[in-house]
Amino acid sequence: MNFLQFAFNNVKRHARKYAAYFFSSAFAVMIFFLYVSFSLHPKILPSTVNDLVSGGMALGASSIVFFSFIFILYSTAVFVQARSQQFGILTILGMTKRQLRFMLFLEFSIIGVGSILTGTVTGLVFLKLFLIIASLAVGGSSMTFYFPIEALKTTAITYGILFIFISPLSYLFIGRQPLMELLTVRRRKLRFRNSSYIFATIALCCLIWSYVQAFRKDIGTFLIALMVIHIGLYGLFRHVLPIIMRWMKKIRSLFWRKTNLLKLSETELRIRENGLMFYLLTILWTITCLCVVVLVSIRFLMDVTPNKEPFQLYYVSNLNNPKQDTHIQYIEQSLKQTGVTYNKQRIPLLRFTTTPENYVDYFMRYQDYVRLGELYKSPIKPLHEGEALWLSRGKDNMAKNRTSIQIPNHSSSLQLLKPPDTKKNWMPELKGKNGSVLVITDSLYKELAANIAGESMTFFGYQFTNSNNALTLFALVEKGLGQEGVQDRYQYSLAAYYEYLFQQMPYIVIFIGLFITAVFFTAGASFVYFKIYSDLNKDLVQFRALYNIGVSIPELYQIVRTRVVLMMGLPSLFAILNSAGLLLFIKQQDDTMFKWLPFIVSFALFILIQTCFSLILRKRYWAHIENSLK
Numbered sequence: 269m270n271f272l273q274f275a276f277n278n279v280k281r282h283a284r285k286y287a288a289y290f291f292s293s294a295f296a297v298m299i300f301f302l303y304v305s306f307s308l309h310p311k312i313l314p315s316t317v318n319d320l321v322s323g324g325m326a327l328g329a330s331s332i333v334f335f336s337f338i339f340i341l342y343s344t345a346v347f348v349q350a351r352s353q354q355f356g357i358l359t360i361l362g363m364t365k366r367q368l369r370f371m372l373f374l375e376f377s378i379i380g381v382g383s384i385l386t387g388t389v390t391g392l393v394f395l396k397l398f399l400i401i402a403s404l405a406v407g408g409s410s411m412t413f414y415f416p417i418e419a420l421k422t423t424a425i426t427y428g429i430l431f432i433f434i435s436p437l438s439y440l441f442i443g444r445q446p447l448m449e450l451l452t453v454r455r456r457k458l459r460f461r462n463s464s465y466i467f468a469t470i471a472l473c474c475l476i477w478s479y480v481q482a483f484r485k486d487i488g489t490f491l492i493a494l495m496v497i498h499i500g501l502y503g504l505f506r507h508v509l510p511i512i513m514r515w516m517k518k519i520r521s522l523f524w525r526k527t528n529l530l531k532l533s534e535t536e537l538r539i540r541e542n543g544l545m546f547y548l549l550t551i552l553w554t555i556t557c558l559c560v561v562v563l564v565s566i567r568f569l570m571d572v573t574p575n576k577e578p579f580q581l582y583y584v585s586n587l588n589n590p591k592q593d594t595h596i597q598y599i600e601q602s603l604k605q606t607g608v609t610y611n612k613q614r615i616p617l618l619r620f621t622t623t624p625e626n627y628v629d630y631f632m633r634y635q636d637y638v639r640l641g642e643l644y645k646s647p648i649k650p651l652h653e654g655e656a657l658w659l660s661r662g663k664d665n666m667a668k669n670r671t672s673i674q675i676p677n678h679s680s681s682l683q684l685l686k687p688p689d690t691k692k693n694w695m696p697e698l699k700g701k702n703g704s705v706l707v708i709t710d711s712l713y714k715e716l717a718a719n720i721a722g723e724s725m726t727f728f729g730y731q732f733t734n735s736n737n738a739l740t741l742f743a744l745v746e747k748g749l750g751q752e753g754v755q756d757r758y759q760y761s762l763a764a765y766y767e768y769l770f771q772q773m774p775y776i777v778i779f780i781g782l783f784i785t786a787v788f789f790t791a792g793a794s795f796v797y798f799k800i801y802s803d804l805n806k807d808l809v810q811f812r813a814l815y816n817i818g819v820s821i822p823e824l825y826q827i828v829r830t831r832v833v834l835m836m837g838l839p840s841l842f843a844i845l846n847s848a849g850l851l852l853f854i855k856q857q858d859d860t861m862f863k864w865l866p867f868i869v870s871f872a873l874f875i876l877i878q879t880c881f882s883l884i885l886r887k888r889y890w891a892h893i894e895n896s897l898k
Contacts, residue, residue, distance in 0.1 A: 271367075275374035282351075285802050289343045290379055290386075292794040296336045297387025297427055299783045302398045303329040305391070305419040309399070328784050333426060339791050340434050342548065343798065344376065380431030388423055402779065463510040463540075471503020482849035485856045501550055501842065505543040510536060527823045530814070531830050538834055545795055549839035550846070552792040553878075557847040559785035560877075561870040563778050577763035578694055579729035580610075581745070584617070587724040589757035595749055596728060599760075602744040603730065613640070613729040617705075618716055620723075622673040629673065630698055630705045630725070631716070632659070637707040640694050649685065656682040657707040659694040673706075677719070682708070696729075696763065741765070793881055796835050800889055808896045815897050824897075825890060832886040840878045844871055 279286060307326065355368060363371075391398075396413045478497035481490045513536035517523050523532060539546070583599060585592040603610055618631045634651050637659070641648040651657055656673065674681045684706070695705035708716075717724065742765040749760055811824055851867055 271371070272374060275371050276378060278371070279375050279378050285347070285798060286379060287797075289347070289794060289798060290383055292790050293336065293340065293379070293383035294386040294390065295790055296332050296339075296787050297384055297423060298391040298394075299787055300329050300332050300426070301388050301391035301416075301419055301423040302395065302783075303332075304422050305395055305416040306399065306402050308416060308418050308422075310414065328780050331784065332787055333430065335788065335791065336427070337430060337434070339794075340430065343794075344434055348372070376431065376434070380427070383431075384424055384427050387427075388420060391423075404775070463507040463514075465507075465511065467503055468507035468511050471500045471506075471508055474500030475504060476500075479845070479849050482852040483856065484853075490853055497846070498547075498551075502543070502547045504842075505539060505546040509539045513539065527819070527826060530819075530827055534827060534831065535834055538831065539838075542799065542835075545799060546839050549792050549795055550842045552788055552795075553839055553843035554846040556785055556788045556792065557843045557871070557874045558850065559781055559788065560874050561847060561851065561867060563781050563785065564870040564873065565866040577696055578731070579613070579696055579763065580732040581730040581741075581760070581762050582696055583728040583749075583760040584698060584758060585726050585728070586757040587726075592726070592758070595758065595760075598748045599728075599730070599745060602741060602748065605744065606741045607734075608741060609733045611643070611731045611733070613643070613727075613731070615727040615729070617725045617727050618713065618723065619725055620675050622675055624674065625670070627670075627673075627704070630695075630727075631656070631708050631713065632695075632705060632727075633710050633713045634707055635710055637694075644694065646694075651685075651707060651709055653709055653712070654680055654683060655685055655709075657685045659705045659707055660697050675716070678716070682706075695727075696761065698759070789877065792839075797885065800832075800835065800885065804889075804892060808893065811893050812896060821894075821897070824893070828890050828893060829886060832882055832889065836878055836882040836885070840875070844874065847871075 303326075358368060358371075395416070399413065474496050478493040478500060481493040484490070513532060517532050517536070523529055581599070581603075583595060585595070615632055615636045620629055620631065621627070622629050637651075637657065638648055640659075649657060670684055672681045672683050698705065742762050745760070745762060749758075811827075814824060814827075815821075848871075
C-alpha cells in the first residue's frame with residue numbers, strides 16, 4: 269500500500285464525518301458552476317436585464333467563493349483537531365511531521381477533487397433545467413443547452429486554488445503539540461478557560477447597545493453597531509451563557525429535579541465547547557434569515573401593479589430636427605417587427621422656462637386635451653383664459669405645490685388647476701427640470717406660437733395594446749436612436765421597458781437569491797451535522813453508561829432532544845433577533861418599506877425550515893443511540 273492509498277483509505281473510513289463537508293462543498297461548486305455557465309452563455313447579449321442578471325450572478329458567485337473559503341478553513345480546523353489522537357498514534361508508529369503533513373494534504377486534496385468533480389457533473393446534469401428557469405426569470409428567449417468548457421475551466425481553477433491553498437493551512441492546526449497532548453486530546457479538551465464576568469458585562473453592553481440602534485435613524489451609528497454586535501455575540505456564547513448555566517446549577521431545587529442534573533451539565537459543556545461554532549452559525553443563519561425575508565418580500569411585491577404610464581413609448585422632436593421623419597419611421601418599423609400593436613397620438617407642444625422657480629414646463633392646446641379625454645374616456649374639465657390645467661405634475665415635489673406660474677414675455681400669470689382624474693397622469697413627465705405638461709386655451713397657444721415664444725416641439729405617443737417583446741423592442745430602438753434620454757434635437761423614452769423591468773426584477777432576485785440562500789443554509793446545517801457525528805462514538809459510550817446505571821429510554825431521549833434543540837435553536841434564535849433588528853432599522857428609515865405580513869411569513873418559514881432539519885437530525889441521531897443500547 270502506497271501513501272496515496274493510505275490517505276484514500278483514511279478518507280473512506282471517515283466518510284460519515286466527512287459527508288456533510290463533502291456535500292456542502294460539492295453543492296457550492298455546483299451553484300458556482302451554474303452561475304458561471306449562465307454568464308458565459310453565447311446567447312447572452314448586452315442589455316440592461318442581462319447585465320443585471322450577470323452582475324447579480326457574479327456577485328453571488330463571488331460571495332459563494334468567499335464563504336467557501338471561510339467554511340472550508342473552519343471545517344479543516346475542526347477535522348484536524350478531532351483527529352489529533354490518531355495523529356499521535358501515527359507519530360508513535362514512526363510517521364514524521366513531514367509525512368503527516370503530506371498525508372493531510374493528500375486527504376484534503378482527494379476531498380477537494382471529489383467535490384469539484386461531483387459539483388461540476390451535477391451542474392452539467394441540471395444545466396438545461398437551470399437555463400430554462402433562468403430564461404423565464406430574464407423573460408428572454410429559451411436558452412439552448414451548450415457544453416460550457418470555459419465555465420468548467422473557471423470552476424476547476426477557482427476551487428482548485430481554494431482547496432490547494434487551504435490544505436497547507438491544516439498544518440497550522442497541528443502546530444508543535446507534544447506527543448502526549450496529541451494522545452490525551454480528549455482529556456485536554458475538557459479543560460476550558462474560566463468565563464469572565466468583566467467580558468460578560470462588556471458583551472452584554474455591546475449587544476444591548478447594538479440592538480438599541482435599530483430603533484434610531486442614524487445610519488453611521490448603525491453601521492458601527494453592525495461591527496460591535498460581533499463582539500457581543502461571541503462574548504455571549506463564550507462568557508455570558510456559561511455564567512448563566514453556572515448560576516442555574518446553583519439553584520438546588522432546579523438542578524436536582526429529575527434529569528436536570530444531566531441536562532444542565534450537558535448544556536453548559538456544549539456551550540463552553542462550541543462557543544465559536546455557535547457564533548459562526550448565528551452569522552450564517554442571520555444571512556440565511558435575511559435572504560428568506562428578501563425573497564418572501566419580493567414575492568409579495570410581485571402582486572403589486574406598477575403605475576401605468578400613459579404612453580409606453582414617446583418621442584419628442586424639436587422644430588428643427590431633420591431626423592424626425594426618419595426616426596418615426598424607424599420606431600414604427602421596430603414596433604411592427606416585434607409584433608407590438610399600438611395607438612398613435614401626435615401633439616404639438618411649446619416648451620418654456622416658467623417663473624418664479626425657473627421650472628421647465630410643456631404646454632399643449634385645449635383641443636388636444638379634449639382628444640385625450642375621449643381616448644381615456646374621462647370627463648373633460650372646462651378651461652378659461654388665465655388658467656392652465658395640469659396633465660402631469662412633473663418630477664420635482666416642490667413644483668407640485670405651485671398654484672400659479674408666469675410665462676416669459678406674457679403679461680398675466682396663469683392659475684394652475686388640478687385635472688378631473690388625479691389618480692393618473694394623462695401625459696408623461698418629459699425631460700428637463702420638472703418636465704410637467706400643462707393645458708392652455710387654444711387662443712393663448714396660438715398667440716404664443718405666433719410670437720415665436722418658447723420652443724416649438726412635436727410629441728409622438730404610442731400606447732401599446734400588447735408589450736410582450738419590450739426587451740427586444742428596447743434594444744432595436746436604442747440601436748437606431750442612440751442611448752435613451754435627451755439628445756441634441758430630440759428625446760425619447762420607452763416606459764414599457766421599465767414596466768417590464770419592474771415585473772421581471774422580482775423573478776431575477778428570487779432566481780439568484782434562492783440558490784445563495786440554499787448554500788448558506790446547507791453550510792450551517794453541515795456544521796451542526798459534523799459536530800454531532802464527530803462526537804458520536806464518545807456519546808454512544810456515555811449513553812450506554814447512563815443506561816446501565818438506570819436512566820430510562822425516555823429520559824435519554826429527552827437528553828438527545830435537549831442537545832439537538834440547543835445546537836439548532838440557540839443560533840437560530842439570535843439569527844432571528846439580528847434580522848428583526850435590521851428590519852426595524854429599515855422601518856425607522858422608511859415606514860412605507862416595512863410591511864408586517866411578509867416579515868412574519870419569512871420568520872415563520874425560517875423557523876419551519878430549521879424545525880424540519882432539527883427533527884430529521886434528531887431522528888437519525890437517536891436511531892444510532894437506540895441501536896447501541898440494544
